[in-house]
Amino acid sequence: MAEPLLSSALSPPSEAPALSGPRRALLLFMVQGLPLLGLGYGVWLFVREGIRALDVGLLVGMYLLTMTGIELGFHRYYAHRTFETTRLIRALLLILGSMAGQGSALLWSGVHRWHHAHTDVPGDLHSPTLGRHGVWQRVRGFLWAQFLWYLDSPAVVKFSRFLERHRSAPEAALSAPEDNQECRLARTMPDLLRDQGLLRLNQRYGLWVLLGLVLPAVVGGLATGSWEGAWRGLVWGGFVRFSLVQQASFAINSVTHTLGTRPVSTRDDSRNNAVMAVLTLGAGWHNNHHAFPGSAFTDFRWWQVDASGLMIRVLARLGLAWDVRKPSPEALAMRART
């Protein structure tokens, strides 16, 4: 299936200097250090006091909600437009995806569309394998794609600032005269930059991230009637969940371009990985996905569990999703590796 939203004419990003030392360290601390500290605190709390049923419920519940926002919302709806749905569900998916704190829907989608246009070739912003040979370089590439790619891909930071500059009128970014990488990233998503509903909600990105932390705290506090319950809700449903969702999502860049099977023919290093498919609600069938990025489903075999695809099927059955895209059996057969 063709991916109509991606232009094959996209040129690779230009070379740009990496972030400087202190700024790089600050960004690394903010994006990953703090969440990992939260995860470490959760582990310490678990060792010291154990974990209660409510803690588990908030952790699992918030994980499923925000991972749904990322995979079903940011990925399959906003980045790939693999189905259509109601305005209310679109808004809900944007808010849930934003609560994961992996960047706004615009930033996430632009970087992801660029990834599909340059998968594992020069220009890819988070390939673990590009230009790397031998075990040691592959290990370094794996760790880079898991933890550091957004720091050493200045395009991500510049694109984020670019979107911030055009915050009041993002559509104007499409006609910006410059031909730098930020503009080229913006040009991958004219549909999103003209989506007024998305833009209104997207402008409140920080609020949604905060909501992802406050919501489990409020539930924990109300359920126990105590400040301690609110604090535990914040730790398990907020900090620990935030870190786990982030690492699972980033592992799609590292693990599923390194470890797994390649049953479908693609020109990249994408892999199917069953463990990652469970953790990411279907994104782990990544070889399937790269072969057919416009498909609403990633389960091309009966035993491949694709939770997000299942949700789309349920929404379609209820009349809440339509124009659901999937490859034909002939297209699947043609791409199958023998």
Ligand SMILES: [Zn+2]
């Ligand atoms: Zn990929």
Ligand SMILES: [Zn+2]
């Ligand atoms: Zn994708």
